[in-house]
Amino acid sequence: TAIPLKEAAAPYFKFGMAMTGNQASTFAVKSPEMRELLKYHCNTTTATNLMKPQYMLVQSECKKAAANGIEDPVIDFTVTDEALAFCRENGIGMRGHTLVWHAQTPDWFFRVGYDENNEYVDAETMKYRLESYIRQMLTHCQEKYPGVVYCWDVVNECVEVGDRETESGWYCRTSGHSPNNTNQWYDILGYEYVELAFTYARK
Numbered sequence: 001t002a003i004p005l006k007e008a009a010a011p012y013f014k015f016g017m018a019m020t021g022n023q024a025s026t027f028a029v030k031s032p033e034m035r036e037l038l039k040y041h042c043n044t045t046t047a048t049n050l051m052k053p054q055y056m057l058v059q060s061e062c063k064k065a066a067a068n069g070i071e072d073p074v075i076d077f078t079v080t081d082e083a084l085a086f087c088r089e090n091g092i093g094m095r096g097h098t099l100v101w102h103a104q105t106p107d108w109f110f111r112v113g114y115d116e117n118n119e120y121v122d123a124e125t126m127k128y129r130l131e132s133y134i135r136q137m138l139t140h141c142q143e144k145y146p147g148v149v150y151c152w153d154v155v156n157e158c159v160e161v162g163d164r165e166t167e168s169g170w171y172c173r174t175s176g177h178s179p180n181n182t183n184q185w186y187d188i189l190g191y192e193y194v195e196l197a198f199t200y201a202r203k
Contacts, residue, residue, distance in 0.1 A: 004040050004041050005041040005042075006041055006042055006043040014043050014044040014093065015041065015042060015043060015044065016042040016043065016044035016045045016046070016092070016093075016095075017038070017041075017042060017045060018045070018046055018047075018048045019038075019045050019046065019047050019048065019050075019083055020047065020048060020049065020050055021048070021049060022049040022050065022055075024050060024079045027050070027079070027082065027083060028045075028083075029082055029083055029086045035086070038086075038090070038092065039090045039092070042092055043091070043092060043093060044092065044093045044094070044095060044150075045083075045087065045092055045093075045094055045095070046094060046095040046096075046097045047080055047083050047094065047097065048097055049104065050079055050080060050083075051080055051096060051097055051098070052097070052098060052101060052104040052105070053099075053101070053104065053105040053106065053109065053133070054104040054105060054106055055079070055104075056075045056076065056077070056080070056137070057073055057074070057075060057076075057106060057109060057133075058074045058075070058076045059106065059108055059114055061074035061076075062074045062108075062109075062114035063113060063114045063115060065114075066112075066113045066114050067113065071125060071128050071129060071132070072128075072129075072132040072136070073109065073114070073129055073132060073133050073136075075133070075136050075137065075140075077140055081144075084141065084144070084145040084148055084149070085145070087145070087148045088145050088148050092148075093147075093148065093149075093150040094148050094149050094150070095149070095150070095151050095152075095153065096137070096141065096149045096151065096152040096153065097152075097153045097156070098152075098153040098154070098155070098156040099133070099134050099137060099152060099153070099154050099155070099197060099201065100130070100134075100154060100155045100156065100158075100185065100193070100194075100197045101155070101156040101157065102157065102158075102173055102175070102176035102177060102183040102184075102185060102186075103157075103176065103177050104177075105177075105184070105185075107177070107178055107179065107184065109129070109184075110126065110178075110184040110187075110188060120184070120187070120188060121188065122188075123188055123189055126185075126188045126189055127189065127196060130189075130193070130196060130197060130200060131196075131200040131203075134154075134197065134200045134201050135200065135203075138152070138201065152201060154197050154198050154201045155193075155194050155197045155198070157173065158172060158173050158194050159171050159172065159173060160172075160173035160174070160175060162175075163175050165186075165191070167190070167191060168191035172186060172191035172194065173186065174186050
């Protein structure tokens, strides 16, 4: 019976909450109580972890495609579609999080044939994969759920002062979650990966 928080916050900002941690089984849309809470209080939300590459990419299908000469990564939208459909039906906007990050992007995504036992791909191959992934994510959301995803976190946490990187001029993150604790995006593309991601997203 309290005033919806989205109305209380309306003069200042959108109000929302994250829909899950890192398990599809705990998605808020699977709980009747959480569905009602979201509808009553929120005009924005985010899928957080479950929209990150680790959960969107399908290694087995990526490997099959690569074996047939197709470099485009294969994405499974099944889980996020459930959240996007809920948001569309209830007039709730979603913040897309996140397209590019040094974490929660599988190491095999950066390797030849999408196989963790192979070498890392070259820069041109990685650029192609990056653009394809971003294009598929944005196209799917825009065409199937127009207007639901109203903004994207294109690149997440790309600055790390402690890494002391100097070439970019803004301490681009070089540390990450590769087997050598490096950022594979930076290892393959250098700091240019940040601008490339925004360029592809805008395109």
